[in-house]
Amino acid sequence: MRIVYNIGIAIYIFVLHIVALFNRKVKTMLQGEARCFDTLKKINPEDQVVWFHCASLGEFEQGRPLIEALKAADTNYKILLSFYSPSGYEIRKDYSFAEWVVYLPNDTESNARKFVSYANPRLTFFVKYEFWYNYLKALKGRRVFQVSLILRPEQYFFKPYGKWFVRRLEVFEHFFVQNEQTVELLESAGYTNVSLSGDTRFDRVAQIAKNAKRFPQIETFCSSGGKILLAGSSWEEDENIIAHMPKEIGLKYIIAPHVVSEVHIKSLLNLFPEAILYSEANRHDLSKARVLIIDCIGILSSLYGYCDIAYIGGGFGAGIHNTLEAATFGKPVCFGTNYKHFQEAVDLVERKAAFCIRNTEDLSRILKCLCDDKAFYEQSAKAALDYTREKAGACKIILDYLNV
Numbered sequence: 098m099r100i101v102y103n104i105g106i107a108i109y110i111f112v113l114h115i116v117a118l119f120n121r122k123v124k125t126m127l128q129g130e131a132r133c134f135d136t137l138k139k140i141n142p143e144d145q146v147v148w149f150h151c152a153s154l155g156e157f158e159q160g161r162p163l164i165e166a167l168k169a170a171d172t173n174y175k176i177l178l179s180f181y182s183p184s185g186y187e188i189r190k191d192y193s194f195a196e197w198v199v200y201l202p203n204d205t206e207s208n209a210r211k212f213v214s215y216a217n218p219r220l221t222f223f224v225k226y227e228f229w230y231n232y233l234k235a236l237k238g239r240r241v242f243q244v245s246l247i248l249r250p251e252q253y254f255f256k257p258y259g260k261w262f263v264r265r266l267e268v269f270e271h272f273f274v275q276n277e278q279t280v281e282l283l284e285s286a287g288y289t290n291v292s293l294s295g296d297t298r299f300d301r302v303a304q305i306a307k308n309a310k311r312f313p314q315i316e317t318f319c320s321s322g323g324k325i326l327l328a329g330s331s332w333e334e335d336e337n338i339i340a341h342m343p344k345e346i347g348l349k350y351i352i353a354p355h356v357v358s359e360v361h362i363k364s365l366l367n368l369f370p371e372a373i374l375y376s377e378a379n380r381h382d383l384s385k386a387r388v389l390i391i392d393c394i395g396i397l398s399s400l401y402g403y404c405d406i407a408y409i410g411g412g413f414g415a416g417i418h419n420t421l422e423a424a425t426f427g428k429p430v431c432f433g434t435n436y437k438h439f440q441e442a443v444d445l446v447e448r449k450a451a452f453c454i455r456n457t458e459d460l461s462r463i464l465k466c467l468c469d470d471k472a473f474y475e476q477s478a479k480a481a482l483d484y485t486r487e488k489a490g491a492c493k494i495i496l497d498y499l500n501v
Contacts, residue, residue, distance in 0.1 A: 103206065103231075106205055113203075114127065126183050129186060130200045132200070133179075133199040133200055133201070133202050134202075142217060144217075145175055146218045146219055148220070149195075149222045150222070151178070153181065154184055154188055154189070156226070156227070159298050160222065161297075161301055162301040162492050163492050165194055167496070167501065170501045175196040176194055176196055178199070179201040180198075186198065188394075204229040206231045209231035213235040213239075220240050222243075224243075225244075225246060226247075228262070233269075234265065234268070242269060242495075243271075244273045244297060245274075246274045247440065248282045249438075254286065273291075273495050274292070275295060275440060299489040300490070306402070309398075309399040315403050318383040318386060319403050323348065325348070325349050326339070326349070326408055327350075327403070327423075328351070328353065328354075328408040329397050329409055329423065331352060334413035334433070336368055338457045338460055339408065340369060342457060342464070343461060348468070350387065351388075352388065352389070357392055362374070369390070371386075372389065373386045373390070375389060376393060406467055409431070411432070412453075416435050416439065424451075427481055429467055429481060430445060431453075431454055433455075445484060448480040448481075450477050
């Protein structure tokens, strides 16, 4: 199977180079991978390198609190941060807590050996789902950890054809996992070096709420009274549902789309003709506006502090985005039907801090209850806040294990 895996990787790389001729994102990724080893050659063999690998931006947000906690605990650590996806690298390539930020070259035996040799990491952390066979092989004998891991019975590890890969997991010194099911699955595969630490994102969102930024223009928008619904990381299906909400509910809306492209912003202005763009806020009296479109990136997590109710996008596509950024401010949360692979969303629904909706009618009904029933709203908001506070502390468990 190892030979089949390596042949598959070779074919995948060949296809990527073909696709790169027509796809700018793939071309950017391959160019970044080609520069990686030039960056790694600058590492001094004496540097106390701690390597974090995150597939993309979501995994980075899970690794981030641990990176910053490690830097605070020992300033001699130097962080090497790698991404596979351009969406992670391009946004975080200037991350101030990392000395080096690179694309991870594809998982060939040669790339893995060179990467580990140049980096010479003292500690290595793979965040959430990342398992690369040749990189794990090259790391054998070093201190390697998996953090914020979630496994499910249907994953290939637990199929007859996946047993060859399960054996490679012996490289990990310890697994820090999010739920009891993952503990049980690892134990069934023969691994008992497991801690139920929880999700490091709870530590991250606690920091976000504590250090939330202020936005005077948003404050002006909210100043006229009435409850605010913030749609965060919304997609077209989400936006259509919100656009058809009955006006008698009396809500004001902040729309922060997942895709902030010129084409999509134009489509939003067609959907919400009365909307004002955040980039043009100085030209308008925001206190009289009913809809505000956030046509920039990087501020969403702090914006949740201004709303009364949050709507999290993605639930009618591949899956919902980050619910915790809203819940940590004590905001009731709504989202579409594709949420059951996200443990925190399942937990929030069970606690009546979040609500699954299928259409405009569902959303209208839930919002009316939250707006009209003060006790119901306060109970839901408190459940959201209590949940995020109860679940914090994963970083401390990991740091205690590392004795730093």
